[in-house]
Amino acid sequence: ALAQADEAPAELARRERIFASAQERYYERPPQIERGWRHHLVDTTGRAYVDMVNNVTGLGHGHPGVADAVNRQIRILNTNSRFLYRELAEYSERLLALLPDDAREGSADRDALDTVLLVNSGSEAVDLALRVAQAATGRKTVVSLREAYHGWTMASDAVTTSAYDNPDALATRPDWVHVADVPNLFRGTYRGEGAGARYAADLGADLDRLAEEGRPIAAFICESVLGNAGGVLLPDGYLADAYARVRAAGGLCIADEVQVGFGRMGSSFWGFEQSGVVPDLITIAKPMGNGFPIGGVITSQRIADALAGQGQFFSSAGGNPLSCRVGIAVLDAMAAEGLQENARVVGGRLAEGFRALAERHPLIGPVHGEGLYLGVELVRDRESMEPAASEAAAICERLRELGVIVLTTSERSNVLKIKPPLCLTAASADFVVAALDRVLSEGW
Ligand code: PMP
Numbered sequence: 275a276l277a278q279a280d281e282a283p284a285e286l287a288r289r290e291r292i293f294a295s296a297q298e299r300y301y302e303r304p305p306q307i308e309r310g311w312r313h314h315l316v317d318t319t320g321r322a323y324v325d326m327v328n329n330v331t332g333l334g335h336g337h338p339g340v341a342d343a344v345n346r347q348i349r350i351l352n353t354n355s356r357f358l359y360r361e362l363a364e365y366s367e368r369l370l371a372l373l374p375d376d377a378r379e380g381s382a383d384r385d386a387l388d389t390v391l392l393v394n395s396g397s398e399a400v401d402l403a404l405r406v407a408q409a410a411t412g413r414k415t416v417v418s419l420r421e422a423y424h425g426w427t428m429a430s431d432a433v434t435t436s437a438y439d440n441p442d443a444l445a446t447r448p449d450w451v452h453v454a455d456v457p458n459l460f461r462g463t464y465r466g467e468g469a470g471a472r473y474a475a476d477l478g479a480d481l482d483r484l485a486e487e488g489r490p491i492a493a494f495i496c497e498s499v500l501g502n503a504g505g506v507l508l509p510d511g512y513l514a515d516a517y518a519r520v521r522a523a524g525g526l527c528i529a530d531e532v533q534v535g536f537g538r539m540g541s542s543f544w545g546f547e548q549s550g551v552v553p554d555l556i557t558i559a560k561p562m563g564n565g566f567p568i569g570g571v572i573t574s575q576r577i578a579d580a581l582a583g584q585g586q587f588f589s590s591a592g593g594n595p596l597s598c599r600v601g602i603a604v605l606d607a608m609a610a611e612g613l614q615e616n617a618r619v620v621g622g623r624l625a626e627g628f629r630a631l632a633e634r635h636p637l638i639g640p641v642h643g644e645g646l647y648l649g650v651e652l653v654r655d656r657e658s659m660e661p662a663a664s665e666a667a668a669i670c671e672r673l674r675e676l677g678v679i680v681l682t683t684s685e686r687s688n689v690l691k692i693k694p695p696l697c698l699t700a701a702s703a704d705f706v707v708a709a710l711d712r713v714l715s716e717g718w
Contacts, residue, residue, distance in 0.1 A: 283318065300681055301674060310335025313695040313702060315679060324702045326680040329533060329647075329693035332561030333607050340564045343603035344596065352596040355392070355589065361598035366390035368605050369558075369572060372543055377552045383521050384554055385574030392570045392593030396532035396559030397425030399569035400495070402587075403555045404429045406573060407493035407526045410580035415489045417480065417525075420444075420456035421685050423502040424495065424530055433495055436502055438685045452489075454480050457512045458503060460640050460651070461659060470509030478519040491525035493555075498545025501533035504651060504689030505643030513549035526577065529553035532569075533647070536561045537608055537696060540618025540645025548644070561696075566600045567591075613696035620698050621645040627707030635714040637662055648692035649683065650710075661688035669713050676709045 283306035305317040312334035315325045325335070333340065347361075355362060369390050370378065380386040391406075393399055404416055418424065418433035425431060435443050435453050447453060457473035459465055464472045481491055494516065500506040517527045529535075534545035535558055546553055554577060559569035569592070571578075581587045591597065608614065625641055628650050632638035639653035652662035652669070666682045669690070673680050683691040690710075 301671065303671075305674065312336070313698045321677070323674070323677050323679045324694070324698075324706055326678060326692050326694045326698075326706060328695055329538065330560045331565050331695050332536060332538070333564045333604060333611070333613065334695040334697040335565075337564055337607060339603045339607045340566070340600055343599045344566070347596045347599035350595075352594055354591070355593040359595050361595040361602070362392070362593045365593075365598035365601045366392070368602060369570065372605075373572070374544070374547055374552070380574075381552075383518075384552060385576050387552070387556070387572050387574055389575045389578045390570055390572055391578060391587065392568065392597070393589050394567045394592050394597075395425075395569045396530075396557065397427045397430045397569075398589070398592070399532065399557040399559050399571050400424045400430035400433070400528075400530060401427045403528050403557050403571045403573070404433065404493060404495070405584075406571065406577055406581055407528060407555060409584055410577040411492040411524065411526060413490050413492035413524075414450045415452055415484055415491050416450060417452045417454050417477070417484075417491055417494045417520075419454055419496045419500075421458070421500070421503045422456070422495075422497065422530075424532075436685055438502070438683070438687065450489075452480060452484055452491075456500065456503065457509050458500065458506050459509050460506065460642075464509075470512035471515060473509065474512055474515030474519060477516050481519055481523040481525070485523060491520060491523050493526045493528050494520040495528040495530055497530045497532075497534055498548065499534040499539070499643065499647065501647065502683060504649030504684040504691060505534075505647045505693075506649065507642065507644065508549060513546065513551050517551050517553070526554040527551075528555045528557065530557045532557055532559045533693070537614035538617055538645055538647045538693065540614060540621050543614060562604060563597060563600050564604050566597060568597045568601055608696070611697065616698070617645040617696045620700055620703050621648065623700055624648060624692065624698075624703045624707065627703065628710070631707065631711055631714065635711075637665060637714060642689070643692070646692070646694055646696055646698060650690040650692065651684075652688050652690065661686035663687045666690060669710075672713045672716070673709055676712065678706050678709045680706075 285306045307315050308318045309316045315323045377387045421436050423436045424433045432448050432451050454477050529546045537543050556572040562568040628641045637652050639651040642649035652666045654660040654662050666688045680690050683689050
């Protein structure tokens with residue numbers, strides 16, 4: 275079976291005939307996956323892998339609760355979301371109940387978050403949040419951070435600034451997008467103490483300039499933890515300061531929680547809670563449906579109502595009875611299985627394991643993130659932080675041979691992204707750390 279695994283699967287040639295070259299695939303010689311179970315994937319030769327990258331399948335693969343929900347609901351009712359049925363309000367209420375108490379209440383500078391718009395993906399959620407924010411403010415300009423990924427639709431792609439996804443990203447943003455400096459404490463303009471305030475002050479200066487140019491801000495969008503940069507935590511005080519400046523300039527704050535929200539941080543359900551802020555709009559997707567396509571925007575009624583000025587908003591499948599039932603089943607399972615807490619405990623153990631490896635393997639630089647959103651940054655030199663990109667790619671290939679699926683992220687492709695299903699066990703976490711130890715001991 276192992277010999278077979280080394281041969282390129284027939285499916286690869288088939289896929290290559292049909293797919294466009296822009297369609298990303300992983301690995302030079304990817305295993306052909308046949309089945310998934312919890313945090314494992316199994317290929318057609320029967321080989322099992324620990325899946326360290328599937329954050330979409332937050333509960334784990336093949337979850338029986340989700341399977342039952344799909345099976346039951348699709349036999350009873352699935353209709354487009356113009357009709358009146360119970361599931362939409364029930365699921366929306368469940369989502370709102372996940373917000374921190376202060377978010378469900380308004381304050382002097384923002385409304386209560388009490389309204390949910392459901393769509394089918396993260397890109398749609400971001401697209402819609404931008405549109406709602408522009409409608410509510412009557413302005414166009416959106417500020418997004420360098421090195422961000424927010425989606426593939428026209429608007430969500432417009433605020434995507436990562437050269438990982440598009441080497442020409444910065445040169446080709448439309449004029450309604452302003453790109454602000456990314457507050458990356460490890461590689462950015464400011465690094466030490468007080469860096470958060472300095473980045474926020476620079477953002478404030480950008481906002482002043484935009485206003486002077488007659489392009490006042492409609493919305494500021496960022497991930498609450500820099501997911502696509504490798505799980506880099508925002509500097510202390512940055513987000514609170516940035517949100518205050520955006521609001522003072524009349525803009526709305528969008529937290530893109532597609533990757534880092536929904537329990538993955540372990541210590542908090544939402545990424546923005548880490549910074550003690552409350553956004554005006556929250557975008558969610560990936561783990562909401564455990565692989566079933568669901569996305570959403572959580573905001574206030576007042577902000578969402580601005581859409582009415584642009585005609586009706588309607589998504590045929592967004593919020594249909596089936597996707598709502600799946601969403602409810604996911605939330606039930608997350609609670610019943612204590613997955614947020616598991617993310618905290620097992621994620622902490624993993625991070626500790628990686629940091630211990632760093633003491634013996636100089637290729638490991640900073641270990642980013644929290645809970646089960648971690649990034650192991652590989653560098654050729656810890657002082658210069660020279661990215662070890664080719665090493666990172668080779669390490670991923672070698673880890674695959676040892677039964678661990680892990681991939682790279684960041685603009686420099688030198689961060690091992692660790693975002694497994696939240697059901698990852700301590701035993702599997704230890705296995706992954708041991709496998710990385712073994713690979714790094716093989717002579718890098
Ligand atoms: N926002 C963020 C932060 C993302 O990481 C992604 C997907 N990687 C998206 C939005 C887009 O989500 P989707 O792929 O579901 O359209």
